[in-house]
Amino acid sequence: MTDTVLRVENLFKSFGALRATNDVSLDLRAGEIHALIGPNGAGKSTLIQQITGHLASDSGRVFLMEEDLAGIGPAGRARRGLGRTFQISSLAMEHTVLQNAVLGALGRRGHAMSFFKPVMKDVALLEAAHSALDQVGLAQHGAVRTADLSHGQRRQLEVAVALTLRPKVFLMDEPMAGLGLEGAQQMIGLLTELRNSAPILLIEHDMDAVFALADRISVLVYGEVIATGTPDEIRVNPEIRRAYLGDDVPL
């Protein structure tokens, strides 16, 4: 499997008696969107946090392009190519939209220890920032204070910041959450474009989006991956029907 970009092996994480992730293994291949679904509390966000290094795993390993990420913190993992978006928008709210994007581009550059050159006049950074804002459809909003953005626009900005990092992998935690129908459609279009630059590990509750976008789907229940397969395989899997009984998944 030479085209595996991200590989997760036997991850465990417990909070007291609660096993948030229980022996999770999965991989992400070049060019694909791999969706991670499961009921609330199944451990999806915990898994993302473990992959990005925001949470220390009890055991298990994460490989990015065959490099073991053990012992590397979240900043180091981001530098190595893990670009993520958050379930709850996580942006510098007092900064402008453009400044947030430039911050990402700065991260891509690898250091911020430049003290006297005006960062908002740095052509290379601005180019990267503008092109990312362009791609998500925020080109007109560069000068707006991030706190003044709508919810949907903040979601787009999250993606733009991740883009400026030019990551090897996108980890997206519910990018559609709280978006209206139109916003969700836009986001689906955006993700379809993005998969060409890097594969996406996508956590999403919007099942229409998941089944429309994903090449493969993994189902996480009580911290365990109970199945991985194509959307068609997942649709007909009886075990999943059972796990989701009563949930609003379109089958």
Added chain:
Amino acid sequence: MTPLLFIEQLLNGLQFGVMLFLMSAGLTLVFGVMGLINLAHGSLYMIGAFAAAAVAAATGSFILALMASLAAAALAGALIELTIIRRLYDRDHLDQVLATFALILIFSEGTRWLFGSFPLFLDVPAALAGPVTLPGGIEYPTYRLTIIVIGFLVAAGMFALINRTRIGIRIRAGEADREMIAALGVDIAKLYTFVFALGAALAGFAGALVGAIQSVQVGMGEPVLILAFVVIVIGGIGSIKGAFVGALLVGLTDTMGRFLLPQVFALFMEPSAAVSIGSALASMLIYILMAGVLVMRPRGLYGVS
């Protein structure tokens, strides 16, 4: 160095420690329950001492003086909680620091205006004035020994209050989840005023007790306040148990450091240099202790991460 002297210093350290506990208990509760950093806690200590000194001078009764210290500090605490402090619970730490720093300025200068700049003196009551002979033939001031006993009693009382009583349950619940206990019908505002006044009373009480050993003067509270911060950082913010352990650690480390370090340096240095280096180092010892704890456990000994 005789063993007798050593034990006497140990007791002094213990006395210093329990006094620090009285200061730290209120601070750590107020932070744990309300999320407030209160720099003016030292002012409440000072208010207690001044109230005690004034009442003792007027009535000659030490018991009345102690009761006055509790009442005055609790009253001052409740008053500032109702008028100012409660506006700060939802503010960031910078606002809390600044507002309570402003309160220090007001309290200190106000007290100076009322009582003047000269220190007042509070006499140790006659019944406790002399030394008491402990097992092993150690002569130790009765008053200091009384402070130690009172300190342990208050600590026991605090543990019982927090762990055994209805109000303690509410306090602990308030630490965990403010909205929840409000939803359960507990009057949060009253609970907060009570906790703040309780902490203030303990601080004022400590001020009165110490006022009989040292002089009572403006600015007496702040050095103790900062030591109480060291105690809380070591013990872990919000933990009464941490405050107790931290207070004893700091009290003993500081007292024993000042006692022992000059002697240790005297083993290989000329006496005058040994005294100056030893005492300079001793004055830094508790901060070094704090730094050590921080390196090992950034949230303190009993803090929740």
Added chain:
Amino acid sequence: MSRETYLNIATLAVLAGVPLWAWMADEPFTITLATRAVIFALAGVGLNLALGLGGLVSLGHAAFFGIGGYAMGILASHAQSYTPLIEVPFVIEGTKSMIVIWLVAILASALAALAIGVLSLRTSGVYFIMITLAFGQMIYYFAISWPAYGGEDGLSIYLRNDFPGVNTLMPMQFFGLCFAILCLVLVGMNLLQKSAFGLALSAARQNETRVLSVGMEPYKLRLVAFVISGAITGLAGALFADLNRFVSPTMLSWQMSGEIMIFIIIGGVGRLFGPVIGAMIFILLEHVLGGLSEFWHVYLGALLLGIVLFAKGGVIGALAGREKAHD
């Protein structure tokens, strides 16, 4: 130009104009007051980098102010008594050269800030406040109990130190020197706020996770900010000691830390000129209210309380409105 820029220019004009007037009117005391304001402003500009831009509520900046002061006191006292600072392993002499003293003050306070920062930045929030306060107190007590340089009584210097081409004993000339330094530091700080470092540091204040997720370490950014901040405040300390020709543990006291913080609050947190305006108002209050009542700290406290509770943005916030995101 924005209203804030006009306000800043007006501030500098007043700060330079008042002593110029005093010089012509032969009022040297007013020049000294203005010099105090300039030096306090500089100390505040230092703290404002950590506090305003970095969100690091340091209650221990008097440590750096005092270390800068002692750097001047120690070097100058050895120079005036013609005794070397140390003799083993090599001889270091004292000096009366301001330039050398400033460099030593900057270096010493930066080192202290590094040591304190490495430890205290492991924590955050209220722990950070208490720990910086505690470390400040540690240095204060050390200065009191260390007898070699005056202990509690402090250390006096007979003559102000030397700067090439300047008669530092003339109040107006010394003011000019301090004012020039303040302007230089303000220019540097203005650049720094708009630099990559400034952007990343203030982003770390607003959202630590965001900064981590783009591959930068908030801890490193904050440590660098804390060290620069301490160094600037240390330089101010050296100037303050030179102004008074005296240094004592009072410069290291926690009240001093509180006062430096007050300058920032009165003027406006995170504003380039916040500490400048704040220090000017502080000196004015000290002078005017201090003349009316010896208990003027009561009024200062009341004013501070009022600003914190009701006028969060300080003077600049009130006059120039909410800060604009600079780009």
